[in-house]
Amino acid sequence: MTTIGMIADVAQTVLGDCAEVTPIMGPGVDPHLYQASAGDVALFQEADLILYSGYSLEGQLGNVLERFGQRKPTIAVAPASIDTGQLITVQDIYGIDPHLWMDVSLWRQIVPTISQAVVDLRPECAAAIERRAGTYVEQLEALDAWVREAVASIPESQRILVTAHDAFAYYGRAYDIEVAGIQGISTESEAGVADIRRMAQTVAERGVPAVFIESTINPRTIEAVIAAARERGQPVELGGELYSDAMGEPGTAEGTYIGMIVSNTETIVRALGGSVPALPAPLATWAERWGAPARPDA
Numbered sequence: 001m002t003t004i005g006m007i008a009d010v011a012q013t014v015l016g017d018c019a020e021v022t023p024i025m026g027p028g029v030d031p032h033l034y035q036a037s038a039g040d041v042a043l044f045q046e047a048d049l050i051l052y053s054g055y056s057l058e059g060q061l062g063n064v065l066e067r068f069g070q071r072k073p074t075i076a077v078a079p080a081s082i083d084t085g086q087l088i089t090v091q092d093i094y095g096i097d098p099h100l101w102m103d104v105s106l107w108r109q110i111v112p113t114i115s116q117a118v119v120d121l122r123p124e125c126a127a128a129i130e131r132r133a134g135t136y137v138e139q140l141e142a143l144d145a146w147v148r149e150a151v152a153s154i155p156e157s158q159r160i161l162v163t164a165h166d167a168f169a170y171y172g173r174a175y176d177i178e179v180a181g182i183q184g185i186s187t188e189s190e191a192g193v194a195d196i197r198r199m200a201q202t203v204a205e206r207g208v209p210a211v212f213i214e215s216t217i218n219p220r221t222i223e224a225v226i227a228a229a230r231e232r233g234q235p236v237e238l239g240g241e242l243y244s245d246a247m248g249e250p251g252t253a254e255g256t257y258i259g260m261i262v263s264n265t266e267t268i269v270r271a272l273g274g275s276v277p278a279l280p281a282p283l284a285t286w287a288e289r290w291g292a293p294a295r296p297d298a
Contacts, residue, residue, distance in 0.1 A: 001047040003058050003065075004031055005247040006101045007077060009257045011051060011114050014133045018125035019049075019118055027249050028215055036061050048121055050074040051114060055087075057098035073117060081113040082106055088169050099244070102171035104147060104261060108140035142282035143258055144174075147265050151175040154274035161268060162203060162211040164222050167244040177268075182221050196221060200228030203236050210239030210271035215246060239271030253290035258283065262292065 001022055002008040008023035015021065024040050025031055031053075041064070044050055052058055052065050054076025068074045078100050086106060088097040101107040115133045119126045151159070152175075159177045161168055166181030182199050203211065203225060211226060213219040222238070229236045242264045248254025254263045266276050279287050287293070 001044055001050050003034075003052040003061065004245070005255070006107070006257050006260070007051050007053060007110070007114075009247065009255075010107070010110060010136075011118075013136050013256075014111060014115050014129060015118055015125070016128060016132055018122055018129060025246065027246055027255070029246050031058050031245050034058065034061060036064060044068055047072070049117055051077055051117070053098060053100075054078045054080075055096040055098035055100075073121070075113065075117055077110040077113050081110045088173065097166075097169050099167045099170055101257065102168055103174040104140050104144035105174060106170065107257070108137055108144075111137055111140075139258065139282050139286060142280040143261060146277065146280050146283070147261060148175050149277050150265050150269045150274065151177050152274075153277070154269060154272045157207070158209055158272045160206055160208055161272075162199065162208055162222075162225070163242060163244070164212075164214045164219070167214070168242075171264075182225065196224045196228055199225045200232060203229040204232035204234040207234065208236055209273065210237045212239045212242045212267070212271070214242050214244040215248070237271070240267040242267060253292050256286075256290070258286055259290060259292070 001024065002011060003023065004025050005023045005027070008021050011019075012021040022043065024036070024043065025034055044065070050065060050068055050072065052062065052075075054062065055078055056062060057078075058065070062076070065074055065076075078098065082100060084096075087100070089095065090097050111133050115129050119129055154177070161172060161177050161179045163179070163181050166179070168179045168181070171177070172179035180199065180202060182195050202208070208229075211222055211229075213222045226236055226238060243254060243260045247257065247260045248263070253259035262279070269276050279292070
């Protein structure tokens with residue numbers, strides 16, 4: 001069992017037929033606000049292994065999962081995999097920004113953690129898991145380089161990413177794009193009028209051509225920023241929808257971790273005036289499976 005889909009997809013990709021992987025949080029679900037049901041708790045009780053992100057991403061559910069750790073293998077994959085020196089600290093209740101999957105070079109570090117956890121339970125799967133994990137890490141390394149190349153094509157003066165909440169700090173740091181969120185890291189409290197005015201002023205002063213909504217957050221705050229920026233004379237547009245705290249629908253390219261990052265990057269780069277490069281060779285198999293063009297702008 002996993003919490004967020006980004007962990008589930010990494011796990012399923014690496015484990016193949018060796019284990020059944022089930023996430024409790026699907027598309028459009030905000031992990032910050034998620035309330036576990038009695039059915040979720042029953043599934044956790046039946047699971048052989050529980051994987052969650054950690055660093056308070058799952059809110060109160062994280063406390064429940066810590067207690068499960070006294071009874072069965074339960075891993076907060078981010079703290080178990082990524083050195084604290086690589087994390088972004090924040091001055092709020094979180095302490096650590098939990099949105100680590102936005103930096104592919106960080107998120108790939110959970111692959112060996114998940115692989116080893118299953119090998120400990122199913123040692124007969126070790127060789128197959130090691131093979132798949134090696135291939136997947138190569139894909140993620142190529143994806144990381146591709147995102148960096150794509151974002152670098154955006155004119156420097158327009159390289160600012162405005163979103164509903166502060167989920168893209170790791171993306172910004174890794175790929176050299178300034179990030180501005182209307183809300184903070186959590187979505188527990190709504191943005192106020194002052195937050196909207198502040199962001200509209202930033203958009204107008206910087207000449208930002210596009211801002212973005214998120215799949216797990218009501219778009220009204222972004223829509224309010226667009227209206228307020230236009231009142232200030234900046235013709236800003238809606239750049240599209242980004243996947244922040246959840247992936248796309250199962251059975252689609254965006255319903256995979258690689259596809260989530262590819263889709264976000266394509267949307268950001270096109271809306272801010274850059275050009276999307278061809279996908280690298282290690283992602284050819286992924287692209288073929290999901291019907292994604294090797295050249296996204298083709």
